Amino acid sequence: MFALVSLQSSEAGCTLSCSACFWSFSGHAGLFLPTNFPEEPEKQGIATTAITLIRLHAEKIAPPRALWVPFDLGRPCGAPNDPTFQRRVLRQALSLLEHDEGPVLEDFPDDEPQAAAVQELWSCPISFARSEETLTGAAAVERALSDEISAMKPWYERAVVARSRTTVSDASGSFEDIAACIASMFNDELPDSPDLGRSLADAVRLRAEDLKAFMLESASAQPGNPTPGELNDWFWNETKTAQIFHQLRSVCMAQGQPELKTLGFLLVPLSRQQPLTV
Numbered sequence: 289m290f291a292l293v294s295l296q297s298s299e300a301g302c303t304l305s306c307s308a309c310f311w312s313f314s315g316h317a318g319l320f321l322p323t324n325f326p327e328e329p330e331k332q333g334i335a336t337t338a339i340t341l342i343r344l345h346a347e348k349i350a351p352p353r354a355l356w357v358p359f360d361l362g363r364p365c366g367a368p369n370d371p372t373f374q375r376r377v378l379r380q381a382l383s384l385l386e387h388d389e390g391p392v393l394e395d396f397p398d399d400e401p402q403a404a405a406v407q408e409l410w411s412c413p414i415s416f417a418r419s420e421e422t423l424t425g426a427a428a429v430e431r432a433l434s435d436e437i438s439a440m441k442p443w444y445e446r447a448v449v450a451r452s453r454t455t456v457s458d459a460s461g462s463f464e465d466i467a468a469c470i471a472s473m474f475n476d477e478l479p480d481s482p483d484l485g486r487s488l489a490d491a492v493r494l495r496a497e498d499l500k501a502f503m504l505e506s507a508s509a510q511p512g513n514p515t516p517g518e519l520n521d522w523f524w525n526e527t528k529t530a531q532i533f534h535q536l537r538s539v540c541m542a543q544g545q546p547e548l549k550t551l552g553f554l555l556v557p558l559s560r561q562q563p564l565t566v
Contacts, residue, residue, distance in 0.1 A: 337384040339364045352390035355381045360516040366400035430471035432528045440506035447509035460498040489547040
């Protein structure tokens, strides 16, 4: 979720900054901030509004004004390269400032337009022959993760060259280290955290996020023009990595440590969660 602070500006209008993109609005200025910030500006008489991708979060947090949008995570204004549609989203978020008091939560009425160039469903050319059978033991889990990492690595390297960047962090170590850390959660006893000064739950969360980013970036470099929805469907429905995430969720939810239970809840999106197996 992002909070959008709106201020009255001069007649010439001013600029709204969203990451590296700049948006102009006549008579308004806006700035995207984390949602724990709106309380302070509101106390100072500065009205705030927010765009949220997860409606449940907005219902729980109850910011003064929020617009829920039915788009993929990471795309609060809709698909890239569609400024007309993105302006619609931003203007509707700004229109919530007409409400003097909140909390106000409104729904954006439309899905993002599908690119005209997408004529047929994308499918990943690499098949992992996923089985729904539960993988047993750390060795089997590590082997399954390593096999998928090896298959996707050339495509990941191609994606990094094409984009000159990656969202995979340096803090997780090598991809082999990531596989070993996640697999260690399937031993009879929980391992110690592999990172000094970081809890086990945080260390596993970081590596799980990096592994998912690696898989999605790798798949996005393959032939075709997959949408974020297609990439996510492929990841959660076809990869052994996602199957292991489901099992890891069950392992974490069965622990007595609240931090691990929280990790288990957050590891798999609500729409993808399966019955616990532990």
